[in-house]
Amino acid sequence: MIEGMKNNITSIDVARLAQVSQSAVSRTFTPGASVAEATRAKVLEAALRLNYRPNAHARSLITGKSRIIGLVLSYLENLFYPAALQRLSERLQKDGYHVLLFINQTSNADDLVTEILQYHVDGIILAATTLSSDLARSCADANIPVVLFNRVMGNSGSNNLQSVSSVRSDNLAGGKEIANFLVKSGHKRIAYIAGNEESSTNLERERGFREGLADHGAHIWGRATGNYEFAQARLATLELFKPGHEHPDAIFVASDHMAFSVMDTLRYELGLRIPEDVSVVGFDNVPQAEWGAYELTTFNQPLDEMVEATASLLQERLSDQEKSAGKSIVIAGNLIVRKSVKIILEKIDQKVLVKPKLKPKVKT
Amino acid sequence: MIEGMKNNITSIDVARLAQVSQSAVSRTFTPGASVAEATRAKVLEAALRLNYRPNAHARSLITGKSRIIGLVLSYLENLFYPAALQRLSERLQKDGYHVLLFINQTSNADDLVTEILQYHVDGIILAATTLSSDLARSCADANIPVVLFNRVMGNSGSNNLQSVSSVRSDNLAGGKEIANFLVKSGHKRIAYIAGNEESSTNLERERGFREGLADHGAHIWGRATGNYEFAQARLATLELFKPGHEHPDAIFVASDHMAFSVMDTLRYELGLRIPEDVSVVGFDNVPQAEWGAYELTTFNQPLDEMVEATASLLQERLSDQEKSAGKSIVIAGNLIVRKSVKIILEKIDQKVLVKPKLKPKVKT
DNA sequence: AATTAAGTTGCATACCTATGCAAAATAGAA
DNA sequence: TTCTATTTTGCATAGGTATGCAACTTAATT
Structure with missing residues (x-):
C-alpha cells in the first residue's frame, strides 16, 4: 500500500499520463465528441492504468x-x-x-x-x-x-x-369485467373488500364493479375494507362472515395480496371451501396468484x-x-380465470374466458 | 407562468435577495457552521420565497x-x-x-x-x-x-x-438446528433441496445440516438442487419423489421461497399431505411462512x-x-416451529422449541 | 474607557468536468 | 506545390457549493 496514493483520480491525472489535454480526456468519455482514434486509445489506456472513472457529480453539474x-x-x-x-x-x-x-x-x-x-x-x-x-x-x-x-x-x-x-x-374496465364474470357464472350474493378508500385504484375498481353489477340489475351485497393490508383483509373477511348470518357466495377483493389473506381466512379459520362455498377474485395477477395453494382468478395488470x-x-x-x-x-388488462371461482350456471358467455387483445388507450 | 423564470435557483440568488454573501447562505444550510441567528433567518426566508434547495452534486463535489x-x-x-x-x-x-x-x-x-x-x-x-x-x-x-x-x-x-x-x-447453526430437530422428531429419510450451489448461504446451510445429521449418526437421504428458484424447486421435488421409489419423509429446503414451491408440488401435484406424509422445513422466515396456506417451520433470519x-x-x-x-x-437466528413438520416421536427435546436468546457474535 | 476574547462575515479559491472558440494539424483538391 | 475544407486539439471558462483566512463586529473583562 503506497503512502502517497491519490484516492481520487481526475481527468487531469489521466491527461498528464497520456500526454494530452484534459479536454481530450473528457471528449474520450463523451459519446459523439470529436477525438482522433489515436488519442482516444492513449487516453483509454491511461485511464485503465489509473483506474479512472468520470465523476458523475461534476458532469451533471455542467450538463x-x-x-x-x-x-x-x-x-x-x-x-x-x-x-x-x-x-x-x-x-x-x-x-x-x-x-x-x-x-x-x-x-x-x-x-x-x-x-x-x-x-x-x-x-x-x-x-x-x-x-x-x-x-x-x-x-x-x-x-x-x-x-x-x-x-x-x-x-x-x-x-x-x-x-x-x-x-x-x-381499473374501471377490470372491475366491470369481474362483475360481469361473477354474475354470469351464477353468483347471487357478491361482496367487495376494498383497498385504501382514498386511492384512485380502489375508487376506480369499485366504481367499475358497481357499474358492471348494475348492468345486470345486481348490486354489492356486502362490503368491508381491507385498506390493501394483509391483516386488515382478514378482519374484513370475518366481518362479512359473521356467524348466524347468510354469507356472500362471491368476493371481489381489490388486490391479490389481500385476496390471499381472505382465502386463508376462509379456509383455515372459517372452514369454507374455495370455490365450492365461496368464490374469490383478486386484482393485479401477482406471481403468487398462480401458485397451487391459491389458483386465484384475477385481473391482470400488464x-x-x-x-x-x-x-x-x-x-x-x-x-x-x-x-x-x-x-x-x-x-388494457385482462381477466385470468383460475380455480378460485365456481361456475354455477353453464350459460356463461365464452367471451369472458378468452384473453382479449391488449390495446393501450391513450388519453391526454 | 412567468416567462423569464429561472429554473435553477442558486445560493447566489438567495444571497442577493437576503442581502448577504453566498457564504452566509451556504453556512445556513451547513449544520454546525457559524451564522448569526438573524442572518440565518433572513436566508431561510429568502430561500423559502425562491424555493431554493442546495445542489447535492455541487456539494458532494467539494465535500x-x-x-x-x-x-x-x-x-x-x-x-x-x-x-x-x-x-x-x-x-x-x-x-x-x-x-x-x-x-x-x-x-x-x-x-x-x-x-x-x-x-x-x-x-x-x-x-x-x-x-x-x-x-x-x-x-x-x-x-x-x-x-x-x-x-x-x-x-x-x-x-x-x-x-x-x-x-x-x-447459517451453519441454522442448518445444524434443523437437522437436530428433524432427527429428534423422528424422521428417517431426510432430504435436502439446495439453493444456488456456489452461494455461501447454501454452502453453509448444507454443511451445518450435514454436521447436524452426523451428530446423530444420520446423513442426507436424498438431494436435489432448486437453485433458489421457484420453478426449479418444483422440478427438484418431482425428482425426489419419482414414482415407484421410496420417498423422503422430511425435506429441508434451503429457502422459504423454494419451500412454498415444494409444498405446492407435494400437495397439488403429488397428492401428499403435509406434515402427515412429508415434513417440510424452510429457511429465512419470510412473512408468507406464517400464512395459513403454508404454516412453514423455518429458521428465522433476524x-x-x-x-x-x-x-x-x-x-x-x-x-x-x-x-x-x-x-x-x-x-444468531432461531427456529420457528409451525405446522409443516410432523412430530413422530414425543421424546423431542423441548429446548429446540424455545426461541433462544439472540446474541450476535462478532468475528474480525 | 481600554483591552481581549469570541463570534460573524465576506473574499477568494477549489472541487472536476464539459464545451464554445480559435488555433493547429491533417486531408483533400487543383 | 498551394490553397481550401475538414478534423482535431488546447485554452479558458462555467456550473453551484464549501471552507480557510483575514477583516470585521459584538460581547466580555478589567
Whole structure:
C-alpha cells in the first residue's frame, strides 16, 4: 500500500499520463465528441492504468442532467411492487439511467420529493403515492417530469395536472369485467373488500364493479375494507362472515395480496371451501396468484406494458425541450380465470374466458 | 407562468435577495457552521420565497461525500429481499443517506459497481451477490466501504478480505438446528433441496445440516438442487419423489421461497399431505411462512438485526478516517416451529422449541 | 474607557468536468 | 506545390457549493 496514493483520480491525472489535454480526456468519455482514434486509445489506456472513472457529480453539474430517476414506493409487502420495481429498474438501466430509491412507508411523499430534488434528478416516478399540488408545481418549475405509476392525481392537484403524467391499467374496465364474470357464472350474493378508500385504484375498481353489477340489475351485497393490508383483509373477511348470518357466495377483493389473506381466512379459520362455498377474485395477477395453494382468478395488470409506457413517457419528456403536456396512459388488462371461482350456471358467455387483445388507450 | 423564470435557483440568488454573501447562505444550510441567528433567518426566508434547495452534486463535489449508498440486489421474487430492501432503505434514510439501487438479474456485479463508483457513493451494500477481487480493490483504493449482506466473500477475493465486511445470519447453526430437530422428531429419510450451489448461504446451510445429521449418526437421504428458484424447486421435488421409489419423509429446503414451491408440488401435484406424509422445513422466515396456506417451520433470519448491523458497520467505516479492517458479523437466528413438520416421536427435546436468546457474535 | 476574547462575515479559491472558440494539424483538391 | 475544407486539439471558462483566512463586529473583562 503506497503512502502517497491519490484516492481520487481526475481527468487531469489521466491527461498528464497520456500526454494530452484534459479536454481530450473528457471528449474520450463523451459519446459523439470529436477525438482522433489515436488519442482516444492513449487516453483509454491511461485511464485503465489509473483506474479512472468520470465523476458523475461534476458532469451533471455542467450538463444539467444527472441521469438519475427518483423512484418513490410506499410499501413492498404486496408483491406487485417488487415486481414493478425490478422491471422499472432494469428498463431505466437499459436507457443509462440510475434509480434513486425512496420508500415512504412512514414519511410523506412531499418531504421525500424535496430530498429528491436536491439531486436534480431527471425525472420522478411515484408508485402508489400521490403528490401535493405544491410539489407538483415545484417539479414543473424545475422542469422535472413526474409520472404517477398505478395511481392518478387526486383532486388537490387537479389544476397542475398538465405537468404530471400517469400510467395505470384500466381499473374501471377490470372491475366491470369481474362483475360481469361473477354474475354470469351464477353468483347471487357478491361482496367487495376494498383497498385504501382514498386511492384512485380502489375508487376506480369499485366504481367499475358497481357499474358492471348494475348492468345486470345486481348490486354489492356486502362490503368491508381491507385498506390493501394483509391483516386488515382478514378482519374484513370475518366481518362479512359473521356467524348466524347468510354469507356472500362471491368476493371481489381489490388486490391479490389481500385476496390471499381472505382465502386463508376462509379456509383455515372459517372452514369454507374455495370455490365450492365461496368464490374469490383478486386484482393485479401477482406471481403468487398462480401458485397451487391459491389458483386465484384475477385481473391482470400488464406490468411490462405499464413499465414500458412509463419509461417512454419519461423519455419523451426528457428529450423534448418544450414542456409537453402531461399524458395519462391507460393500459388494457385482462381477466385470468383460475380455480378460485365456481361456475354455477353453464350459460356463461365464452367471451369472458378468452384473453382479449391488449390495446393501450391513450388519453391526454 | 412567468416567462423569464429561472429554473435553477442558486445560493447566489438567495444571497442577493437576503442581502448577504453566498457564504452566509451556504453556512445556513451547513449544520454546525457559524451564522448569526438573524442572518440565518433572513436566508431561510429568502430561500423559502425562491424555493431554493442546495445542489447535492455541487456539494458532494467539494465535500467528497455524496450521502449516497449504492445497493445491489440480484432478485426480488424471494420476499426476503424486498423486506430487507425496505428496512435497509428506511434505516439509511434515517441517517441521512440515500439509496442508489441496482438490480443485477442479468448483468454482473462488477459492471454495476463500476457504474456505482461514478457517483462517488459513500458506501456499497451487496445483497446476495459477490464481488470480484478487482472490484474489491477498486473500492478499497477509493476508500469506499463495502458490506456484503447475506453472503460472504468467495475464494477469489480472499486476499482483499480486509477491505470488505459482511453481515449474515448463522447459517451453519441454522442448518445444524434443523437437522437436530428433524432427527429428534423422528424422521428417517431426510432430504435436502439446495439453493444456488456456489452461494455461501447454501454452502453453509448444507454443511451445518450435514454436521447436524452426523451428530446423530444420520446423513442426507436424498438431494436435489432448486437453485433458489421457484420453478426449479418444483422440478427438484418431482425428482425426489419419482414414482415407484421410496420417498423422503422430511425435506429441508434451503429457502422459504423454494419451500412454498415444494409444498405446492407435494400437495397439488403429488397428492401428499403435509406434515402427515412429508415434513417440510424452510429457511429465512419470510412473512408468507406464517400464512395459513403454508404454516412453514423455518429458521428465522433476524432481519432487523442484520439491517442494524449493516448500517452501523457502514457508519463505523464512514466516520473512521483510518481504514478499519473489514469485519464479519454473524447474527444468531432461531427456529420457528409451525405446522409443516410432523412430530413422530414425543421424546423431542423441548429446548429446540424455545426461541433462544439472540446474541450476535462478532468475528474480525 | 481600554483591552481581549469570541463570534460573524465576506473574499477568494477549489472541487472536476464539459464545451464554445480559435488555433493547429491533417486531408483533400487543383 | 498551394490553397481550401475538414478534423482535431488546447485554452479558458462555467456550473453551484464549501471552507480557510483575514477583516470585521459584538460581547466580555478589567
